[in-house]
Amino acid sequence: MQIKKTDSGLLHSCMYLLEEKGHAIVIDPCRDLSAAGDSIVDYLLITHEHYDHISGVNEWKKKTGAPLLCSRVCAENIRNSKKNMSRYFNIFCEMQTWVPTDGMKIEQAEYVCEADLTFEDEFTFEWQGHIVTLQETPGHSAGSCIIYLDEDHCFTGDSYLENYGTECRFPGGSEKRWNMIGKPWIEAIPAGTRIWPGHFDSFIK
Numbered sequence: 001m002q003i004k005k006t007d008s009g010l011l012h013s014c015m016y017l018l019e020e021k022g023h024a025i026v027i028d029p030c031r032d033l034s035a036a037g038d039s040i041v042d043y044l045l046i047t048h049e050h051y052d053h054i055s056g057v058n059e060w061k062k063k064t065g066a067p068l069l070c071s072r073v074c075a076e077n078i079r080n081s082k083k084n085m086s087r088y089f090n091i092f093c094e095m096q097t098w099v100p101t102d103g104m105k106i107e108q109a110e111y112v113c114e115a116d117l118t119f120e121d122e123f124t125f126e127w128q129g130h131i132v133t134l135q136e137t138p139g140h141s142a143g144s145c146i147i148y149l150d151e152d153h154c155f156t157g158d159s160y161l162e163n164y165g166t167e168c169r170f171p172g173g174s175e176k177r178w179n180m181i182g183k184p185w186i187e188a189i190p191a192g193t194r195i196w197p198g199h200f201d202s203f204i205k
Protein backbone atom coordinates (compact mmCIF):
# COMPACT_ATOMS: atom_id res chain seq x y z
CA MET A 1 0.00 0.00 0.00
CA GLN A 2 1.26 3.42 -0.95
CA ILE A 3 -0.24 6.72 0.15
CA LYS A 4 0.74 9.76 -1.93
CA LYS A 5 -0.10 13.32 -0.99
CA THR A 6 -0.50 16.21 -3.45
CA ASP A 7 -0.93 19.90 -2.55
CA SER A 8 -4.08 21.06 -4.36
CA GLY A 9 -2.80 24.62 -4.74
CA LEU A 10 -6.00 25.88 -3.09
CA LEU A 11 -5.25 26.75 0.53
CA HIS A 12 -2.73 23.90 0.44
CA SER A 13 -5.50 21.35 0.87
CA CYS A 14 -4.33 17.77 0.47
CA MET A 15 -5.33 15.26 -2.16
CA TYR A 16 -4.44 11.69 -1.27
CA LEU A 17 -3.92 8.80 -3.62
CA LEU A 18 -4.06 5.30 -2.14
CA GLU A 19 -2.42 2.72 -4.38
CA GLU A 20 -2.57 -1.05 -4.12
CA LYS A 21 -1.92 -3.73 -6.76
CA GLY A 22 -2.32 -1.35 -9.69
CA HIS A 23 -5.56 0.10 -8.33
CA ALA A 24 -6.17 3.44 -6.66
CA ILE A 25 -8.58 5.50 -4.60
CA VAL A 26 -8.40 9.30 -4.73
CA ILE A 27 -9.44 11.29 -1.66
CA ASP A 28 -10.32 14.98 -2.12
CA PRO A 29 -9.45 15.13 -5.83
CA CYS A 30 -7.72 18.30 -6.97
CA ARG A 31 -6.99 19.35 -10.53
CA ASP A 32 -3.58 17.67 -10.67
CA LEU A 33 -4.37 14.53 -12.65
CA SER A 34 -0.79 13.34 -12.95
CA ALA A 35 -0.75 11.68 -9.53
CA ALA A 36 -2.55 8.47 -10.58
CA GLY A 37 0.10 7.29 -13.04
CA ASP A 38 -0.99 3.98 -14.56
CA SER A 39 -3.21 2.83 -11.68
CA ILE A 40 -6.85 2.05 -12.33
CA VAL A 41 -8.83 4.50 -10.19
CA ASP A 42 -11.72 2.61 -8.57
CA TYR A 43 -13.26 5.34 -6.41
CA LEU A 44 -13.18 9.07 -5.77
CA LEU A 45 -13.96 9.95 -2.15
CA ILE A 46 -14.37 13.38 -0.56
CA THR A 47 -14.13 14.36 3.09
CA HIS A 48 -16.51 17.31 2.65
CA GLU A 49 -18.10 19.70 0.21
CA HIS A 50 -15.77 22.72 0.39
CA TYR A 51 -14.33 23.81 -2.94
CA ASP A 52 -10.68 23.36 -2.01
CA HIS A 53 -11.40 19.63 -1.46
CA ILE A 54 -13.47 18.94 -4.59
CA SER A 55 -11.91 21.18 -7.25
CA GLY A 56 -10.78 18.26 -9.45
CA VAL A 57 -13.79 15.94 -9.16
CA ASN A 58 -15.10 16.64 -12.65
CA GLU A 59 -11.67 16.25 -14.27
CA TRP A 60 -10.97 12.98 -12.44
CA LYS A 61 -14.39 11.60 -13.33
CA LYS A 62 -13.85 12.44 -16.96
CA LYS A 63 -10.38 10.94 -17.04
CA THR A 64 -11.07 7.74 -15.07
CA GLY A 65 -14.83 7.13 -15.08
CA ALA A 66 -14.53 6.34 -11.35
CA PRO A 67 -17.65 6.94 -9.22
CA LEU A 68 -17.71 9.65 -6.57
CA LEU A 69 -18.81 8.42 -3.15
CA CYS A 70 -19.73 10.79 -0.30
CA SER A 71 -22.42 11.36 2.31
CA ARG A 72 -25.93 12.20 1.14
CA VAL A 73 -25.71 15.70 2.64
CA CYS A 74 -22.34 16.27 1.00
CA ALA A 75 -23.82 15.13 -2.33
CA GLU A 76 -26.52 17.78 -2.04
CA ASN A 77 -24.03 20.49 -1.15
CA ILE A 78 -21.51 19.85 -3.92
CA ARG A 79 -24.30 20.58 -6.43
CA ASN A 80 -24.62 24.09 -5.05
CA SER A 81 -21.92 26.73 -5.56
CA LYS A 82 -23.04 28.60 -2.42
CA LYS A 83 -22.92 25.52 -0.23
CA ASN A 84 -19.62 24.26 -1.62
CA MET A 85 -18.35 27.85 -1.22
CA SER A 86 -16.83 28.09 -4.70
CA ARG A 87 -18.90 31.19 -5.33
CA TYR A 88 -17.31 32.88 -2.31
CA PHE A 89 -13.93 31.29 -2.48
CA ASN A 90 -11.93 34.50 -2.13
CA ILE A 91 -13.89 35.51 0.96
CA PHE A 92 -13.55 31.95 2.24
CA CYS A 93 -9.76 32.24 1.88
CA GLU A 94 -9.77 35.38 3.97
CA MET A 95 -11.81 33.68 6.69
CA GLN A 96 -9.48 30.70 6.98
CA THR A 97 -7.49 31.09 10.13
CA TRP A 98 -5.72 27.75 10.12
CA VAL A 99 -3.93 27.89 6.76
CA PRO A 100 -1.66 30.49 5.22
CA THR A 101 -3.48 31.88 2.20
CA ASP A 102 -0.45 33.57 0.64
CA GLY A 103 -2.79 36.43 -0.27
CA MET A 104 -4.50 33.97 -2.59
CA LYS A 105 -6.99 35.30 -5.08
CA ILE A 106 -8.42 32.86 -7.56
CA GLU A 107 -10.55 33.46 -10.55
CA GLN A 108 -14.08 33.61 -9.18
CA ALA A 109 -15.65 30.38 -10.39
CA GLU A 110 -18.97 28.77 -9.68
CA TYR A 111 -18.16 25.11 -9.46
CA VAL A 112 -20.51 22.16 -9.02
CA CYS A 113 -20.16 18.39 -9.29
CA GLU A 114 -22.26 15.24 -8.82
CA ALA A 115 -21.95 12.21 -6.57
CA ASP A 116 -22.63 8.70 -7.89
CA LEU A 117 -22.94 6.82 -4.61
CA THR A 118 -24.07 8.19 -1.24
CA PHE A 119 -24.40 6.95 2.33
CA GLU A 120 -25.83 8.08 5.64
CA ASP A 121 -24.08 7.79 9.03
CA GLU A 122 -21.50 5.16 8.12
CA PHE A 123 -20.49 3.07 5.11
CA THR A 124 -17.91 0.31 4.78
CA PHE A 125 -16.58 -1.48 1.72
CA GLU A 126 -13.75 -3.83 0.81
CA TRP A 127 -11.08 -2.67 -1.58
CA GLN A 128 -8.03 -4.63 -2.73
CA GLY A 129 -7.82 -6.55 0.56
CA HIS A 130 -8.42 -3.45 2.69
CA ILE A 131 -11.44 -2.19 4.61
CA VAL A 132 -12.50 1.38 3.90
CA THR A 133 -15.00 3.02 6.27
CA LEU A 134 -16.57 6.44 5.89
CA GLN A 135 -18.09 7.97 9.03
CA GLU A 136 -20.11 11.18 9.03
CA THR A 137 -18.67 13.87 11.33
CA PRO A 138 -20.80 17.01 10.80
CA GLY A 139 -19.61 20.27 12.36
CA HIS A 140 -16.97 21.84 10.16
CA SER A 141 -19.54 21.44 7.39
CA ALA A 142 -22.87 19.64 7.17
CA GLY A 143 -21.44 17.03 4.80
CA SER A 144 -18.16 16.24 6.58
CA CYS A 145 -16.90 12.71 7.10
CA ILE A 146 -13.71 10.92 8.07
CA ILE A 147 -12.36 7.97 6.10
CA TYR A 148 -10.61 5.01 7.69
CA LEU A 149 -8.27 2.77 5.76
CA ASP A 150 -8.17 -0.43 7.83
CA GLU A 151 -7.42 0.35 11.46
CA ASP A 152 -4.14 2.13 10.81
CA HIS A 153 -5.01 5.24 8.82
CA CYS A 154 -7.68 7.91 9.00
CA PHE A 155 -8.25 10.73 6.49
CA THR A 156 -9.92 13.50 8.45
CA GLY A 157 -10.45 16.41 6.03
CA ASP A 158 -11.00 19.61 8.01
CA SER A 159 -12.69 17.78 10.89
CA TYR A 160 -9.38 17.11 12.60
CA LEU A 161 -6.18 19.09 12.03
CA GLU A 162 -3.11 18.92 14.23
CA ASN A 163 -2.74 21.94 16.56
CA TYR A 164 -5.89 23.73 15.33
CA GLY A 165 -9.43 23.65 16.61
CA THR A 166 -12.16 22.58 14.21
CA GLU A 167 -13.58 25.57 12.36
CA CYS A 168 -17.39 25.60 12.46
CA ARG A 169 -18.09 29.21 11.34
CA PHE A 170 -18.70 28.62 7.65
CA PRO A 171 -22.19 28.38 6.18
CA GLY A 172 -23.50 24.90 6.96
CA GLY A 173 -21.05 24.52 9.83
CA SER A 174 -22.46 23.98 13.31
CA GLU A 175 -20.74 24.11 16.67
CA LYS A 176 -23.70 22.31 18.18
CA ARG A 177 -23.64 19.42 15.72
CA TRP A 178 -19.86 19.29 16.06
CA ASN A 179 -20.05 18.90 19.82
CA MET A 180 -22.90 16.40 19.64
CA ILE A 181 -21.87 14.27 16.66
CA GLY A 182 -18.60 15.14 14.92
CA LYS A 183 -16.29 15.59 17.89
CA PRO A 184 -17.17 12.32 19.66
CA TRP A 185 -16.26 10.41 16.47
CA ILE A 186 -12.89 12.20 16.34
CA GLU A 187 -12.31 11.41 19.99
CA ALA A 188 -13.12 7.78 19.20
CA ILE A 189 -10.26 7.46 16.70
CA PRO A 190 -7.90 5.03 18.45
CA ALA A 191 -4.63 6.43 19.78
CA GLY A 192 -1.76 5.40 17.50
CA THR A 193 -3.77 5.90 14.28
CA ARG A 194 -1.93 7.71 11.48
CA ILE A 195 -3.97 10.84 10.70
CA TRP A 196 -3.96 12.31 7.18
CA PRO A 197 -5.59 15.73 7.57
CA GLY A 198 -7.13 17.98 4.92
CA HIS A 199 -4.26 20.45 5.36
CA PHE A 200 -0.68 20.09 6.62
CA ASP A 201 1.34 16.94 7.33
CA SER A 202 0.19 13.62 8.65
CA PHE A 203 0.63 12.83 12.33
CA ILE A 204 -0.02 10.08 14.85
CA LYS A 205 -3.00 10.61 17.15
Ligand SMILES: [Zn+2]
Residues within 6 Å of the ligand: 048, 050, 140, 141, 158
Ligand atom coordinates in the same frame (compact mmCIF):
# COMPACT_ATOMS: atom_id res chain seq x y z
ZN1 LIG B 1 -13.35 22.79 4.70
